[in-house]
Amino acid sequence: MGEAPAFFVDNLQNGFSTGFGLKSKGFETFTDVGDKTFVIGGANCDSASSVGIQIYDKSTGKWVIPTVLGTKPKTCKGHSAILLNEDRIMISIRGSTLDDCIWFLEVDTEYVKEQKKDFGTEVVAWSKGVTGEAEKPVVISGPSGVGKGTLINMLMKEFPSMFGFSVSHTTRAPRGMEKNGVHYHFTERNVMENDIKHGKFLEFASVHGNLYGTSIEAIEAVADSGKRCILDIDVQGARSVRANYLDAVFIFICPPSMRELEERLRARGTETEEQILKRLRNAEAEIEQGKSSGIFDYILYNDNLEECYENLMELLGLGGSAPINQKPSSKVIDPPSNHSVSKINNKMVINCETKEVGNEAKNLIILDVSSLRGGAPGRTRGLNIHAIDLFSDGLNGIHELS
Ligand SMILES: Nc1ncnc2c1ncn2[C@@H]1O[C@H](COP(=O)(O)OP(=O)(O)OP(=O)(O)O)[C@@H](O)[C@H]1O
Numbered sequence: 001m002g003e004a005p006a007f008f009v010d011n012l013q014n015g016f017s018t019g020f021g022l023k024s025k026g027f028e029t030f031t032d033v034g035d036k037t038f039v040i041g042g043a044n045c046d047s048a049s050s051v052g053i054q055i056y057d058k059s060t061g062k063w064v065i066p067t068v069l070g071t072k073p074k075t076c077k078g079h080s081a082i083l084l085n086e087d088r089i090m091i092s093i094r095g096s097t098l099d100d101c102i103w104f105l106e107v108d109t110e111y112v113k114e115q116k117k118d119f120g121t122e123v124v125a126w127s128k129g130v131t132g133e134a135e136k137p138v139v140i141s142g143p144s145g146v147g148k149g150t151l152i153n154m155l156m157k158e159f160p161s162m163f164g165f166s167v168s169h170t171t172r173a174p175r176g177m178e179k180n181g182v183h184y185h186f187t188e189r190n191v192m193e194n195d196i197k198h199g200k201f202l203e204f205a206s207v208h209g210n211l212y213g214t215s216i217e218a219i220e221a222v223a224d225s226g227k228r229c230i231l232d233i234d235v236q237g238a239r240s241v242r243a244n245y246l247d248a249v250f251i252f253i254c255p256p257s258m259r260e261l262e263e264r265l266r267a268r269g270t271e272t273e274e275q276i277l278k279r280l281r282n283a284e285a286e287i288e289q290g291k292s293s294g295i296f297d298y299i300l301y302n303d304n305l306e307e308c309y310e311n312l313m314e315l316l317g318l319g320g321s322a323p324i325n326q327k328p329s330s331k332v333i334d335p336p337s338n339h340s341v342s343k344i345n346n347k348m349v350i351n352c353e354t355k356e357v358g359n360e361a362k363n364l365i366i367l368d369v370s371s372l373r374g375g376a377p378g379r380t381r382g383l384n385i386h387a388i389d390l391f392s393d394g395l396n397g398i399h400e401l402s
């Protein structure tokens, strides 16, 4: 490493005099970004169950409570904070497991700048830091009744450890066999509209008279499980996902004819006559857009189901003798219960101490943040983590964790 720590984070665990007239609860950190001071974990938390944020604007001398986007870390016994790239604050949470320990509060990233324009307020966005990469999600679109669900079920059945389904939200009523949380998150319109307003959705659209949407959490839950995410969404949704720069493979499934499509929809027997007619009317426009809009990387015809499935597997690199990726096993280290953070170039050093009777141990966790990717909305990926055990008798061992 060769360099002294650039700076140590304000470690304000034991109460402090803020100088801002802020009443401390003892778990705040202060981080300056330009002429703003971000107080994380302050007394004016918007929720008792998650970490709160307040901003002190030095140019106006005023406190601002920002709009907070993204899934927030739960309240914790304390945290350390350090500014990264002038646009995000890296937070390490005390007493949490390694997979829930590193979070990023984006304060001036491109995403946050865009959201500030939309909301017309101060905006910050949480993003959880995770190690490793997720494979590109697969977006599957096509008119209602073409066989998207059938093909996805075949894929998930054959490769259960490889693919995970992005469970959408919808305001439509469940069909007979559909289970909440498995096929869809069945939701009231006002609840979904409120969640959309709060930036919880990667995309949403009004489809055949109901609201459907992919929450950021739905995709990240699959990626966190180490599986490749499959989205079954309509053409409007696929267009939004493309526009939101989600790096995915976009596949459009086409029926052999409108007559065949109608037969499949009728044979499925899940819609009323009125709904079938509506879905068929919408199908014509969807097929036209699917073929011509440039959204899709591949078009597959679902005439013979087995052939179409073979072609789909081929596209996803699963044809012939392609090796089947198994989920990598994840390594574990002791969670940092008491720690401080320092910064050396692109490396963050988390210094954890554990005191057991007759044995004082120190762990250093080195986070390499030079190749971060993603970020809000979603997860910040590409964290490289190494753990070093330093016992009283010196260096004990270095473990690669990602
Ligand atoms: N190649 C095929 N040949 C004949 N029937 C098919 C074929 N593919 C799917 N089907 C049948 O067509 C019906 C519709 O398929 P499925 O429900 O998978 O469509 P979908 O595209 O997911 O529709 P939606 O968008 O409305 O959810 C089902 O009854 C299914 O068994």
Ligand SMILES: Nc1nc2c(ncn2[C@@H]2O[C@H](COP(=O)(O)O)[C@@H](O)[C@H]2O)c(=O)[nH]1
Pocket (backbone or CB within 6 Å): 141, 142, 143, 144, 148, 168, 169, 172, 203, 204, 205, 207, 208, 212, 213, 214, 232, 233, 234, 235, 236, 237, 238
């Ligand atoms: N834009 C989105 N479209 C979605 C989503 N989830 C499903 N869908 C599409 O809706 C229609 C109808 O589905 P059904 O289950 O009522 O038959 C179909 O084309 C799906 O692809 C979503 O999250 N976003």
